[in-house]
Amino acid sequence: MSTAANKQSATRALPNPDPIRRVVQEIGVPAYRARQVLRWIYNRRAQSFDEMTDLPAELRTALAERIAVQPLKIVKMQTSQIDDTSKFLFELPDGNRIESVFLRDGRRKTACISTQVGCALACRFCATGKGGFIRDLSPAEIVHQVLAMERARERVTSIVFMGMGEALLNTDAVIGAIEILTSKDGLGLSSRRITVSTSGIVPGIKHLAESPVKVNLAWSLNSPFNDERSTLMPVNKRYPIEHVIEALKDYTAASGREVSVEYIVIKKLNMSRDHAEALAEIAGEIGAKVNLISCNPVEDGRFATPSPEDVVRFRNHVKAAGAFATIRFRRGRDIAAACGQLRARS
Template sequence: MAKKISIMNLSENDLSKFCEENNFPKFHSSQILNWIYKKYAITFEEMSDIPKSLRISLEENYFIHNSKVETMTEDEYGTKKLLISLYDKKKIESVILGKNDRITFCLSSQVGCGYGCAFCSTGAMGLSRNLTADEILAEFILMRAITKKVNSIVFMGMGEPLANTKNLFKAIETINSYKGFNLGIRHITISTSGEIVGIKQLIEKDLDCRLAVSLHSLKNEVRDKIMPINKKYPIENLISILKRYSKNGKRMITFEWVLMKDINDSVNDAYRIVNLKKEFPFKVNIIPMNPVEHAPELKKPNKDIILRFKSILKDNGVEVIERFKQGQDILAGCGQLAIKDDN
């Protein structure tokens, strides 16, 4: 017997073909999708308006997903960190941010990460494997079962999303589709460390989701040390491709800047960001360094330095967001996601 696969890897056309080949009307394909993506069914048995014989056929050939929430921790702000186990016992972490009026799902795209950014615990794990499209969608389903609501998603969890574009784009297509989760494309953000090949694929696909770039320095000698990808794709190459991505200023880009004491928090660092204004529109997400076990020497600057940095940007017309310290106490903040068992 053939190995079962997740039914979430199938399109409506694939499902229609399956129904037809098994002597069922093709319209059942829409019903199946509705049960999975609108009613969040976790078993075929729940699909009460589908003939039992079809449910049995589905059960024999497919599963919906086999990911499982192992633990969930929550901080005082309502941030929830989920430890999710996968079919092969590998584990990932995903985060639910916000509560009540605005909920954001922070999704992982890989088990671990091979990019080794100095300030990131996931990078210290190394890369185990890519997540499949159905595993990414399963994250969404598991989180949705907890919150019953979602306003936006960000691919800022474990892994480099643009190193897994095949599965990422397939998952986004389902998340955005009106027959899928029906979340608007502008409510989806992809974060990248500067994976230029992936950014080119975004341009070619003309995928109109939001893009966030982990920048952290505009000096090659500094970025080389804290982000090894810079040795492959130096700053000037990254800025060049981002100019193309921005469509001559029509697309806003978000720069993420983890402020690290005595590394990228100087007055000159701030003015280098200001000087980028002539290239394309952007805003800057300031993230004071979160403590990470593998690099205790990396610390956040004091409040005065942070304020000075923000003020220079704001006074020169740069839109600035300072990330609220959600998740830090439960190791769910920026750069803190890690699975010790999966090194």
């Protein structure tokens, strides 16, 4: 994407549906006050209405009676002794709970955030999928995960939408959240530092391609064969591999952004030479690099973690077949950092 287009995304106004705008309207004060409040919350990271000193005191009191500056409550925060990863369990105002993760890699500080409470897609290797779907998160609830983690840890430099839920089954809210994250009145992050992960929801990919936000996409593939993938990820019956490939090619052409393929390596299941070759072929077709992730054992023990040597061997097969492949090592092994595990335990 051109620099001009980047600039455009950084100057776009904050989205309209934010509850603060509604409350400001209800109170009957001029609309520009909503923008001031939103700037205080998202850009200046205010922790209370008292800090918003350029707002009239009566307005601050009226707002404080109706809305919370920090709508997410930290129920649990666990930090890994091994790699400094922090896993958060948040409670939403309606009592539902979601998870988010803060990861540090040198100067890069990444927030891995959720987009739904639970998930309807029931991928067999996923703890979140086991609990079913409860509801979508709003744009504000998505962004407040980042703000809450920043308060507990440090300022975030990148965002991955890889927590609980299928982001592209809540595409409007995800787009709204990205607008807050990239707006100069919001968190002011570069959209190049934002990656949305999807299991391959074709209409969602198209919707994102047509939207004004341009971010990196990660496709969670996990098997290059339709039959096997449908067993692991039932969503594949609806959106088979070849349909997702076409949608991703269109996305790359429309956005100019990177697409990557995420591949959870499961012991004795999806790591043969045939898998490596078929995976490399798919990656080549969409011009994607491959990220290999060692399977996190889900607590019923059906999917086992391969040895590090096996993962390296598989990576070498993928590379020999012509794809660019890296291994992402599991983070937070000592703190149940796999998606949905902390919530399931609580």
